[in-house]
Amino acid sequence: MTTYIAQFTAKHRIIQIEQNSIFTWRQESGEIDDALLENKIKRESALHFYQLVAGKDYPVIQDDIRITVWKTLPFNG
Secondary structure, eight states: OEEEEEEEEESSOOOOOEEEEEEEEEESOOOOOOHHHHHHHIIIIIHHHHHHHOTSOOOOOOOGGGEEEEEEEEEOO
């Protein structure tokens, strides 16, 4: 297993705050599937970020979030 790090930006369709962050994950060495990575970032990071920002009275829908991955690298930190 290899640990990777990604720099990404998340944008919500309605909430006007961007999440600029990094994300680490482990996978077998090889090609990174961009679509799978974007969905993983949505589920494990961006969705929670926007739920925190929006508060409990506004339901955040995963399909309203767009992820842009800027860079990915193996991570040995």
